[in-house]
Amino acid sequence: MAMINAFLPSLLASNRAKPAVFAVNNKFLKTTVLLxxxxxxxxxxxxxxxxxxxxxxxxxxxxxxxEIAAEFSGEIRPRVESRLGFRVxxxxxxxxxxxxxxxxxxxxxxxxxxxxxxxxxTQAKAGLGAAESNRDLAKAELKRYQELREKNFVAQAxxxxxDAAYKAAQASYEQAKxxxxxxxxxxxxxxxxxxxxxxxxxxxxxVGQVVAAGTSVVRVAQTGxxxxxxxxxxxxxxxxxxxxxxxxxxxxxxQEILNGKLRELSPIADPVxxxxxxxxxxxEGAKDVRLGMTAKVSFGMKNPHAMIRLPxxxxxxxxxxxxxxxxxxxxxNLFPVQIGATKGEDVLIAAGVNPGQTVVTAGVNLxxxxxxxxxxxxxxxVSVAAAASGAVTGAAK
Numbered sequence: 001m002a003m004i005n006a007f008l009p010s011l012l013a014s015n016r017a018k019p020a021v022f023a024v025n026n027k028f029l030k031t032t033v034l035l036x037x038x039x040x041x042x043x044x045x046x047x048x049x050x051x052x053x054x055x056x057x058x059x060x061x062x063x064x065x066x067e068i069a070a071e072f073s074g075e076i077r078p079r080v081e082s083r084l085g086f087r088v089x090x091x092x093x094x095x096x097x098x099x100x101x102x103x104x105x106x107x108x109x110x111x112x113x114x115x116x117x118x119x120x121x122t123q124a125k126a127g128l129g130a131a132e133s134n135r136d137l138a139k140a141e142l143k144r145y146q147e148l149r150e151k152n153f154v155a156q157a158x159x160x161x162x163d164a165a166y167k168a169a170q171a172s173y174e175q176a177k178x179x180x181x182x183x184x185x186x187x188x189x190x191x192x193x194x195x196x197x198x199x200x201x202x203x204x205x206x207v208g209q210v211v212a213a214g215t216s217v218v219r220v221a222q223t224g225x226x227x228x229x230x231x232x233x234x235x236x237x238x239x240x241x242x243x244x245x246x247x248x249x250x251x252x253x254x255q256e257i258l259n260g261k262l263r264e265l266s267p268i269a270d271p272v273x274x275x276x277x278x279x280x281x282x283x284e285g286a287k288d289v290r291l292g293m294t295a296k297v298s299f300g301m302k303n304p305h306a307m308i309r310l311p312x313x314x315x316x317x318x319x320x321x322x323x324x325x326x327x328x329x330x331x332x333n334l335f336p337v338q339i340g341a342t343k344g345e346d347v348l349i350a351a352g353v354n355p356g357q358t359v360v361t362a363g364v365n366l367x368x369x370x371x372x373x374x375x376x377x378x379x380x381x382v383s384v385a386a387a388a389s390g391a392v393t394g395a396a397k
Contacts, residue, residue: 057362074230078221124183131176138169231275243299307348325360
């Protein structure tokens with residue numbers, strides 16, 4: 001306001017000739033000068049810069065004597081699963097089992113309409129009877145002609161003809177007998193019977209459906225021997241063959257570990273998943289193991305070199321490079337690492353991090369090289385230590 005009053009004498013001199021507008025100009029001029037002074041004062045202040053300090057969680061890197069391990073998910077499957085079908089064509093008349101039915105050897109699974117097969121059996125039986133009558137007649141004639149030949153009443157050529165006729169009749173009888181047996185078997189094939197103890201895992205045909213001979217209608221898995229089937233990626237094939245310590249954990253009971261054995265490893269990759277199918281044999285008599293259960297199998301062997309174990313959240317992926325953030329005097333820097341193996345929710349670092357270094361485990365995607373960080377929990381620990389120290393000092397006084 002003092003600056004405004006300093007300008008007033010000159011304004012009064014210039015506006016003496018214009019007393020009518022002096023009052024208006026005087027008020028406008030005061031307002032204009034006041035606003036200018038306020039703007040100049042605002043521009044003269046310096047804006048304080050706040051440093052970006054990110055809060056992070058860390059862990060101290062330490063060596064750990066662990067195992068080289070790999071873990072994969074899969075499912076429990078039967079070692080032997082048969083697709084059963086009828087040996088003869090026909091129309092399905094009855095189905096005796098459902099999916100999940102436990103069956104015994106000799107139990108009826110399905111039945112075909114036996115009408116046509118029984119007619120064929122009857123026809124074969126009639127042919128057998130006719131062949132048997134012809135054979136008996138030829139045999140009787142041969143016997144009579146043999147007696148006549150002994151008395152020299154007939155020539156040898158006639159006896160030879162009767163002997164040939166008998167042999168032909170005998171052959172026809174044998175043929176008819178075989179045809180009857182075959183047709184009887186065909187009639188018996190109208191009933192599908194389980195030839196093993198197992199459980200029904202699938203139904204591929206229903207009542208009323210006409211099926212051809214050999215078409216799968218029921219799938220039966222043998223009980224007792226089960227495998228865990230997993231897909232192994234191609235970069236783990238060579239190492240898996242060397243790992244003898246194999247454990248299987250069911251999703252339904254993860255606390256119990258079953259000892260497994262690699263029974264089969266496919267030499268050809270699956271065309272869809274591009275993985276190699278591995279079958280791990282489960283121990284006989286394993287309790288509470290059911291077909292179709294989800295499980296995890298871990299392959300491992302003793303590692304002669306200790307590695308650093310870090311949580312998966314500590315890894316930072318950038319341009320096909322795996323790295324970790326290391327804190328040094330409140331500043332983070334990126335260190336590329338080499339992963340040796342995985343173990344549950346953690347990874348084993350083979351190279352790139354030294355024991356004793358502080359590695360960031362949370363907030364890795366929000367950091368940049370050279371950035372200052374604040375370790376969560378550190379301030380709380382310092383405050384607690386200071387409070388405890390003050391309490392001890394007060395007690396001493």
